[in-house]
Amino acid sequence: QGKLKGRKARWAVKPSDMSNNTFNPIRAIVDNMKVTPNPSKAAIALSIGDPTVFGNLPTDPEVTQAMKDALDSGKYNGYAPSIGYLASREEIASYYHCPEAPLEAKDVILTSGCSQAIELCLAVLANPGQNILIPRPGFSLYRTLAESMGIEVKLYDLLPEKSWEIDLKQLESLIDEKTACLIINNPSNPCGSVFSKQHLQKILAVAARQCVPILADEIYGDMVFSDCKYEPLATLSTKVPILSCGGLAKRWLVPGWRLGWILIHDRKDIFGNEIRDGLVKLSQRILGPCTIVQGALKSILHRTPQEFYDKTLSFLKSNADLCYGALAAIPGLRPVCPSGAMYLMVGIEMEHFPEFENDVEFTERLFAEQSVHCLPATCFEYPNFFRVVITVPEVMMLEACSRIQEFCERHYQAEGSQEECDK
Amino acid sequence: QGKLKGRKARWAVKPSDMSNNTFNPIRAIVDNMKVTPNPSKAAIALSIGDPTVFGNLPTDPEVTQAMKDALDSGKYNGYAPSIGYLASREEIASYYHCPEAPLEAKDVILTSGCSQAIELCLAVLANPGQNILIPRPGFSLYRTLAESMGIEVKLYDLLPEKSWEIDLKQLESLIDEKTACLIINNPSNPCGSVFSKQHLQKILAVAARQCVPILADEIYGDMVFSDCKYEPLATLSTKVPILSCGGLAKRWLVPGWRLGWILIHDRKDIFGNEIRDGLVKLSQRILGPCTIVQGALKSILHRTPQEFYDKTLSFLKSNADLCYGALAAIPGLRPVCPSGAMYLMVGIEMEHFPEFENDVEFTERLFAEQSVHCLPATCFEYPNFFRVVITVPEVMMLEACSRIQEFCERHYQAEGSQEECDK
Ligand SMILES: Cc1ncc(COP(=O)(O)O)c(C=O)c1O
Numbered sequence: 046q047g048k049l050k051g052r053k054a055r056w057a058v059k060p061s062d063m064s065n066n067t068f069n070p071i072r073a074i075v076d077n078m079k080v081t082p083n084p085s086k087a088a089i090a091l092s093i094g095d096p097t098v099f100g101n102l103p104t105d106p107e108v109t110q111a112m113k114d115a116l117d118s119g120k121y122n123g124y125a126p127s128i129g130y131l132a133s134r135e136e137i138a139s140y141y142h143c144p145e146a147p148l149e150a151k152d153v154i155l156t157s158g159c160s161q162a163i164e165l166c167l168a169v170l171a172n173p174g175q176n177i178l179i180p181r182p183g184f185s186l187y188r189t190l191a192e193s194m195g196i197e198v199k200l201y202d203l204l205p206e207k208s209w210e211i212d213l214k215q216l217e218s219l220i221d222e223k224t225a226c227l228i229i230n231n232p233s234n235p236c237g238s239v240f241s242k243q244h245l246q247k248i249l250a251v252a253a254r255q256c257v258p259i260l261a262d263e264i265y266g267d268m269v270f271s272d273c274k275y276e277p278l279a280t281l282s283t284k285v286p287i288l289s290c291g292g293l294a295k296r297w298l299v300p301g302w303r304l305g306w307i308l309i310h311d312r313k314d315i316f317g318n319e320i321r322d323g324l325v326k327l328s329q330r331i332l333g334p335c336t337i338v339q340g341a342l343k344s345i346l347h348r349t350p351q352e353f354y355d356k357t358l359s360f361l362k363s364n365a366d367l368c369y370g371a372l373a374a375i376p377g378l379r380p381v382c383p384s385g386a387m388y389l390m391v392g393i394e395m396e397h398f399p400e401f402e403n404d405v406e407f408t409e410r411l412f413a414e415q416s417v418h419c420l421p422a423t424c425f426e427y428p429n430f431f432r433v434v435i436t437v438p439e440v441m442m443l444e445a446c447s448r449i450q451e452f453c454e455r456h457y458q459a460e461g462s463q464e465e466c467d468k
Numbered sequence: 469q470g471k472l473k474g475r476k477a478r479w480a481v482k483p484s485d486m487s488n489n490t491f492n493p494i495r496a497i498v499d500n501m502k503v504t505p506n507p508s509k510a511a512i513a514l515s516i517g518d519p520t521v522f523g524n525l526p527t528d529p530e531v532t533q534a535m536k537d538a539l540d541s542g543k544y545n546g547y548a549p550s551i552g553y554l555a556s557r558e559e560i561a562s563y564y565h566c567p568e569a570p571l572e573a574k575d576v577i578l579t580s581g582c583s584q585a586i587e588l589c590l591a592v593l594a595n596p597g598q599n600i601l602i603p604r605p606g607f608s609l610y611r612t613l614a615e616s617m618g619i620e621v622k623l624y625d626l627l628p629e630k631s632w633e634i635d636l637k638q639l640e641s642l643i644d645e646k647t648a649c650l651i652i653n654n655p656s657n658p659c660g661s662v663f664s665k666q667h668l669q670k671i672l673a674v675a676a677r678q679c680v681p682i683l684a685d686e687i688y689g690d691m692v693f694s695d696c697k698y699e700p701l702a703t704l705s706t707k708v709p710i711l712s713c714g715g716l717a718k719r720w721l722v723p724g725w726r727l728g729w730i731l732i733h734d735r736k737d738i739f740g741n742e743i744r745d746g747l748v749k750l751s752q753r754i755l756g757p758c759t760i761v762q763g764a765l766k767s768i769l770h771r772t773p774q775e776f777y778d779k780t781l782s783f784l785k786s787n788a789d790l791c792y793g794a795l796a797a798i799p800g801l802r803p804v805c806p807s808g809a810m811y812l813m814v815g816i817e818m819e820h821f822p823e824f825e826n827d828v829e830f831t832e833r834l835f836a837e838q839s840v841h842c843l844p845a846t847c848f849e850y851p852n853f854f855r856v857v858i859t860v861p862e863v864m865m866l867e868a869c870s871r872i873q874e875f876c877e878r879h880y881q882a883e884g885s886q887e888e889c890d891k
């Protein structure tokens with residue numbers, strides 16, 4: 046129908062439902078916090094999940110050199126296939142190949158960061174009206190992406206008292222006919238936890254029993270401390286179809302470069318060509334990641350010295366120990382010891398801090414008084430905790446811990462004291 | 469509802485409607501063509517819209533150097549804001565700023581290629597069930613993106629006899645209450661046409677009258693031959709809100725680097741904060757383009773010598789003239805002279821080639837006999853034409869034209885001869 050003749054058209058440009066439904070809880074919470082640091086104390090940000098911000102964790106020179114070589118070759122300026130150069134996909138396939146979870150180039154799709162890897166996986170697996178299961182606490186992007194696409198999220202719990210293992214009973218009970226996939230994030234942001242082989246096997250048993258595919262967010266894959274072993278989920282199952290998402294961001298310390306990937310593990314051919322083709326078609330919408338980074342992949346994977354990875358991890362482990370030790374000694378706080386990734390979650394015994402309503406107010410006041418910025422775990426849908434990023438330089442970590450101690454000592458109220466006041 | 473107890477779950481993983489609806493017509497047509505070149509003639513691809521494939525159009529050394537400097541600085545490895553670094557957005561704003569269409573950093577959103585720029589614009593402007601108007605012939609991505617999001621497309625015609633100007637009457641008649649935006653692509657892929665100021669003003673008048681915003685795909689902006697002037701659409705209207713999409717791909721000859729942008733022109737505040745915020749929120753889904761390219765932007769914009777742009781354009785112009793001249797002399801072909809971009813459309817007088825059903829069969833046979841590969845314009849929803857890419861080296865261009873001539877001479881049937889056969 047054309048417009049009615051004579052009726053004057055009027056401007057009315059409204060954002061789409063999709064953009065209205067694209068909602069980043071971290072932004073919403075953080076932007077609403079009254080963030081004025083104490084002017085007499087230099088601010089320390091333990092809130093930023095970017096390991097590069099303090100300059101203490103530069104990428105390896107070989108990684109930078111690989112990019113320059115790719116530039117100099119002049120071979121990587123044109124369009125690559127939308128899923129990435131064949132040679133680059135071969136490199137990723139052979140790097141992550143293992144007998145228990147074989148990979149070929151056809152099983153690899155390169156993406157613009159792990160974020161786009163997750164986006165494509167959700168977009169191919171779920172229709173509006175279906176649901177996905179995501180961890181609580183968990184990375185906020187899962188909800189943001191799902192809801193923008195009209196996919197419902199259901200939260201399964203991670204249990205702090207069990208080193209953030211999944212409440213498997215609950216997980217299984219949440220699955221219904223409309224469940225399109227489970228998202229399993231291991232190692233975890235925000236917990237820094239790493240699942241044991243046994244626990245992963247139990248997760249896979251649930252997926253196998255319920256016939257639900259898994260989206261494994263393994264962006265922190267291999268980033269586990271030396272006393273612990275990282276098991277790629279796909280190595281533990283021949284049955285469950287798994288899309289494993291990863292990227293260069295964390296392990297190679299170049300999150301801005303936006304190179305991610307999807308590894309398709311489907312030995313029983315359950316995804317089949319349909320899901321593979323779907324991913325390829327979806328990749329054609331924006332045509333893959335920067336070709337220079339793709340061209341550098343081979344050298345990045347093969348030339349980065351082992352010491353680089355070791356150094357990063359021993360730094361993270363030492364900072365984690367330091368932070369855990371310091372915070373565990375503070376009455377009213379209950380840090381959970383991490384085993385990998387770049388984070389640590391700290392429980393707040395709210396009953397001992399009666400001045401504060403919740404974790405948002407706690408971290409707000411911590412910033413106002415001590416200029417230490419931590420994300421309240423409400424950002425990860427897990428109230429009464431806060432998240433500490435352990436990539437900051439050691440001196441900052443120490444100073445931050447001592448300020449947190451000062452803050453807690455000042456506001457801590459021993460058991461019963463609040464009740465007495467109330468009488 | 470959980471699954472019924474006792475009922476064995478079964479695997480049934482199906483691709484989503486979105487991925488099923490993501491459809492690249494070029495792929496569908498090209499993949500179905502019987503593409504076996506003549507083994508005795510080396511293949512010449514006039515089909516690939518990638519100016520870098522033949523090595524004759526390298527980017528400028530300053531562009532590569534800018535990337536190396538960005539790498540060496542070590543400042544661009546971390547996450548940028550999802551819409552891009554402020555400094556990089558400032559550079560784009562000041563580069564494209566002009567008094568008639570002022571721009572500030574807040575009006576710029578950096579994206580993963582012009583493709584993602586278009587995707588974000590459509591995603592923010594249109595809901596499923598709405599429609600957009602796109603050119604015929606036109607770049608296939610518009611339909612691909614729109615249909616994947618459940619947005620209907622309506623085609624408005626470009627008129628070859630008027631140098632591919634828009635059929636404005638028809639354009640206006642197609643607009644209805646559900647029209648979310650018009651896509652205007654200038655300079656044009658596949659036509660190589662460049663709209664005059666007068667024509668652009670008429671397009672704007674339609675948009676103003678009907679109160680429909682414009683998505684201006686200006687990825688070939690400034691790529692016009694010296695006898696012609698490129699007018700950015702936004703410089704010609706203060707009323708119509710315009711999202712102009714562009715990028716480094718074409719003018720700087722680095723399509724693989726995936727740096728694009730959206731310029732928000734909205735002097736009457738019709739988009740308002742809502743559309744701006746919507747774009748920002750949508751950008752958070754995958755977090756912007758590669759930071760190294762962002763870091764290199766300033767130098768790329770300021771250090772690339774004028775001669776680089778001039779050289780590219782004079783090469784394109786000379787190849788265009790050469791190709792146009794050669795094909796115009798071939799009975800049965802009607803090339804349309806281009807004024808910019810990298811393409812040229814050629815009409816096929818199908819009545820003189822009775823052996824071939826349509827442009828797909830014509831180009832198929834051209835490849836089989838002469839090993840010259842051109843895209844049938846059915847790929848651009850415009851049958852009985854084919855598209856020639858004019859970025860190939862001059863010798864190839866000449867050789868291709870002479871083979872096309874040989875092909876046409878062989879298959880051309882003078883007027884009436886077919887009818888006589890039929891009798
Ligand atoms: C658990 C998790 N998954 C995915 C991502 C996104 O990674 P990328 O920066 O490669 O998009 C992050 C980033 O912080 C993350 O913590």
Ligand SMILES: Cc1ncc(COP(=O)(O)O)c(C=O)c1O
Pocket residue numbers: 331332517580581582583584607653656657685687714715716717723726727728
């Ligand atoms: C008209 C048009 N718009 C957009 C694009 C996409 O550009 P990019 O490679 O920056 O995504 C192209 C690429 O060929 C194009 O021809």
